[in-house]
Amino acid sequence: MGDDATAKRRGSYKSSELVRGRLIDAAIIEFATHGFEGSSTRAIARRADAHQPQINYHFESKEALWYAVMDRMMEEVDEHLDNDETEIKAMIEHLIRGLVRFAAARPELNRMMIHEASAPSQRLTWLIETHIRPRYDLFIAGWIELREAGVARDVPPELAYHLMIGAASLLHANAPEVEQLIGITPSDPATVQAHADTMVRLFLND
Amino acid sequence: MGDDATAKRRGSYKSSELVRGRLIDAAIIEFATHGFEGSSTRAIARRADAHQPQINYHFESKEALWYAVMDRMMEEVDEHLDNDETEIKAMIEHLIRGLVRFAAARPELNRMMIHEASAPSQRLTWLIETHIRPRYDLFIAGWIELREAGVARDVPPELAYHLMIGAASLLHANAPEVEQLIGITPSDPATVQAHADTMVRLFLND
């Protein structure tokens, strides 16, 4: 008895890349909500309107799907944080605002990061060495320069990254809690704007 | 074939409260690391050196165990944040330092919170209404007063709570990542001290 892919919708075989993309989209939601181990391939397939074995066809395994998901999330980060400022203070301000906007637009990345970063694992090591460290190194170099220039507030470099990401992302990672507790919508553009303004005020000197 | 509770250790039946406590301790670790759905009752029992059905004996269900876990975590929060300051600025500074210390000592609460707050659920609603809202209301009232007194930096009340918790907890919730990426130990007392100092500097005026 077929348990996925709502009957009707037969055909349109040409795709491949299309189904692959839908599976990644669906997996982003599931992994972010339930974590890797808590997500089932059947739930992912159902959400992608596909059949469960298609995951093993388009990817080698559930784990390989997870790696593909992370690769795509990181591409999205870079698109969001793309920066053509030349003056360093404008650059960091642009970065902070981009962080907040991205956390609002794609809370799934921060949710997945926290799931994975809670315990050492093969996946976490890969994530750090492949995706995080290069970005972290860039950020820290900039932060040190800013501090010396007196633009950044007095936050030690080894704390700056997680303080900033924490302050930028929790409101959006926990959006369902925030809506019920406070009654605001974190992804609302006015809220994002206020959040970004506040972040800039907190972390940079006037 | 018995799959838990390493053979030997028979007896010592009188306990009850003891096994119950061990199960809660074990569940805190498992739920924090793998989320509710990703945690198995067998893994919890194994960690508590008990048998899997003892969970259903001492608690009504896996879900009931989760509620018991949250009740205990919240008791621990209150113990950590216990506050006998009378002057309001000293009170909030004490609170901020307590937040950081607690996040370092018990990163499991913030990990569990993020797992649960990612999506609406029965458990999340219970958590908010039973445990979070009372504490949130107190915090916000204090924050508004501080802002009017010019002690708090310019952070809107509806953002203050999550910005502060995010900045206080991510470094510790993601401790395994931080150790591998940066090479510091977030729970190290000197780090906690520096983190707390930085938080006070960031969120309060001189």
Add this chain to the structure above:
DNA sequence: CCGAAGTTCTATCAAGTGATACTTTCACCG
């Protein structure tokens, strides 16, 4: 030392898990 209550421990169930082998359907090229 007996029996009753409380707890541990074993065995098992139905449902859900990721993965694989296999059949069927489609798109394209000769």
Add this chain to the structure above:
DNA sequence: CGGTGAAAGTATCACTTGATAGAACTTCGG
């Protein structure tokens, strides 16, 4: 056409899941 390769779709496997039934064990009051 016709047949070939790629993708969709089916059926099933071995294993894990949370839960329960019931036997075995420990404790304690009489």
